[in-house]
Amino acid sequence: MQKFQAAKYVRLSYADEKDRESNSVINQSQLIDEFLKDKPDIEVVSEKIDDGYSGIIFDRPAFQEMMNDISSGKINCVIVKDLSRLGREYIETGRYLRRIFPAYGVRFIAINDNIDTLKDSNTDDLTMSIKNIMNDSYCRDISVKTRSALETKRNNGNYVGACTVYGYKKDEKNKNHLVIDEYASKIVQDIFRMKIEGISAARIADELNRMGVLSPIKYKKNKGLPHPSGGYADKDNAKWSATTIIRILKDETYTDVLLQGKQNTYNYKLKNLINKPVSEWVRKEDTHEAIVKKHDFDLVQRIMQLDTRTSPNKTNVYLFSGILICGGCGNRMTRKSVPYKGKNYYYYYCPTGKKNGCNSSNMIKESDLIDCVSENLKAYINSIISFEELVNSINAERINKELVNKLMLQIKENEILIEETKKYKAGLYENLVSKNISKEDYTVYKKMYDDDKIRLESAVSELHRELDDVMNNRGENFKWIEHFKKYSDLKEINRKAVIQLIRSVKVFSKNEIQINFNYQLEYEKALSILTENKAVV
């Protein structure tokens, strides 16, 4: 009688079978042992277990080990509970059964499918093929079914994500509907306001951290809301970062738009999520209450474009878009052209009107406004520049000392975080193998750690630069002065100067406007630091 050295092969897929008792590792293994009780010709020499692997992909570690044992002659028999343990994919599974195993003289047994290649040496290929095809289509079916169910929900304007966007929560009466989270929505509004005021994403993040506002992750965790979990995301001191701010500023969800289906497992045979082209996103308007006015959202997108100095030929951003406010009602004023004797004149007016409760029906000529704002802006820039001269005249060391400490602390903190991302990344694979996380999560987290590392490293080098600045020159306390100095020889105001230096222009009447400059708070703060230090010097 021929003797067989067999490998028990056990596969457990994480996603859909983990808690199915019948397919547990122990169960599969026991079933094989039971089967072998009256098979004295088969001696089990190894047991190969792939835990958490799909039957569609063949590059499973234990499966590959088994193939090595086969090619080195250690085993000549493979036993599985059923065919689907070997694989669920028609072409690849078939290749192993019909070509690879026979080529090595391997006896293959799939207990529940009554397949034993020794007994049925003339195995009806067709039967096998059909089984294979069935397994394959089973997989495809599941994949398509899940996707179409989600797509139906998306197309109905239902929210299908597990975690909501910061600022919203799920409606308690309808899990597929978003409602405003009172507190978080205020923070979102603040973030948009600050951006419109010309504050950079990094500084907005600093400001929120300084005020002790919890980062989205931490906030959700604190409130017991669903949140991405595990590893770095779960860190207790996860803070606001420029990346988080930018993600919020770009998220159209805050108007009333629901954008879903941005990613997809394109094909059920692929493991990774694929980003879908924008044109294929499912877009639904008016699905929930807006946190940010469409107008403000658009302005922020334009400002961010200005930030990156993209296309210089973008002309239809008007000088005062978004910052010109009616002194009567607080609404943003609208620009319109008035033709007169073959020429076009531009005016700003309040669109609210008397009917809707605004008594200030004034219109202001754009050219007058430009003159007035230019003059005031230039004067303000000059006062900032003379302030700087004052700063230079006193002992800056003292002012900078505190800032140096702060920067060094931040660098150290970031360096600790970098070490932690490295640690988490190293532990990630272990987690995958010990089935704490799925393959999909593994991919997602690995990318997250990589991104975080890059972000943190660039933050550290930026902080070092700042530290350098402070040590050699003045501190960040006065960095905003640079914004004004850049425009010291400003002749004609432009959109960039307006956005960077002016917070708002309120129009009360043709002859009365009020300009709020950016960094007014910083200016006042700096003045008080200066006077304190003056007293000491």
Ligand SMILES: [Zn+2]
């Ligand atoms: Zn008004």
